[in-house]
Amino acid sequence: DSGVTQTPKHLITATGQRVTLRCSPRSGDLSVYWYQQSLDQGLQFLIQYYNGEERAKGNILERFSAQQFPDLHSELNLSSLELGDSALYFCASSEGWDYAGDSPLHFGNGTRLTVT
Amino acid sequence: AQTVTQSQPEMSVQEAETVTLSCTYDTSESDYYLFWYKQPPSRQMILVIRQEAYKQQNATENRFSVNFQKAAKSFSLKISDSQLGDAAMYFCAYRSPDYQLIWGAGTKLIIKP
Numbered sequence: 001d002s003g004v005t006q007t008p009k010h011l012i013t014a015t016g017q018r019v020t021l022r023c024s025p026r027s028g029d030l031s032v033y034w035y036q037q038s039l040d041q042g043l044q045f046l047i048q049y050y051n052g053e054e055r056a057k058g059n060i061l062e063r064f065s066a067q068q069f070p071d072l073h074s075e076l077n078l079s080s081l082e083l084g085d086s087a088l089y090f091c092a093s094s095e096g097w098d099y100a101g102d103s104p105l106h107f108g109n110g111t112r113l114t115v116t
Numbered sequence: 117a118q119t120v121t122q123s124q125p126e127m128s129v130q131e132a133e134t135v136t137l138s139c140t141y142d143t144s145e146s147d148y149y150l151f152w153y154k155q156p157p158s159r160q161m162i163l164v165i166r167q168e169a170y171k172q173q174n175a176t177e178n179r180f181s182v183n184f185q186k187a188a189k190s191f192s193l194k195i196s197d198s199q200l201g202d203a204a205m206y207f208c209a210y211r212s213p214d215y216q217l218i219w220g221a222g223t224k225l226i227i228k229p
Binding site: 035041042043048055058077090092097105106108109110 | 158159160161162163166207209214215216217218219220221222223
């Protein structure tokens with residue numbers, strides 16, 4: 001168990017709708033990262049927050065937004081959903097803002113989003 | 117642009133044998149980090165091993181070791197004494213200077229009993 005909690009595990013919704021994915025980082029971790037994994041693909045980095053502030057931005061669509069709250073949990077909002085948004089969305093956390101050193105990434109089990 | 121390529125969509129190995137998964141990457145940087153992650157059917161990404169580019173010595177973690185060839189931009193993962201629990205998707209990833217992780221498409225590892 002990584003200590004990172006993502007809810008819900010599965011989400012099925014229709015095109016044009018809006019959904020919110022939630023992530024609770026591992027206790028003590030200040031950074032939260034969001035990744036998208038489409039079928040048979042590696043992960044695509046979306047966005048990182050560190051202690052409530054946006055730290056880095058990847059290939060995140062304008063229809064997507066995220067925030068990290070004072071209790072350090074994070075939410076990823078996906079709006080005007082399209083069929084191509086169907087994917088696994090992972091949240092990861094790390095203690096610091098640089099995960100390559102002694103502060104590795106810890107991943108949640110992901111949210112499977114299906115847009116019909 | 118930085119890219120990570122895993123040329124083997126699927127590999128299979130007999131239990132207790134050794135298997136090597138390939139990964140190549142493209143970067144103009146001299147200092148960076150490389151990772152291998154495992155994704156079992158439970159979907160969770162699990163860090164297997166990490167390599168710092170400025171370190172010449174290949175990283176090892178129990179049955180897992182890497183062959184890091186910096187000049188060739190190659191970062192292969194060797195799994196010794198393969199076990200059924202090693203069956204998973206394996207992803208190679210490169211950390212860019214702006215701290216983004218660039219991922220390969222993955223290799224599905226099948227362990228034959």
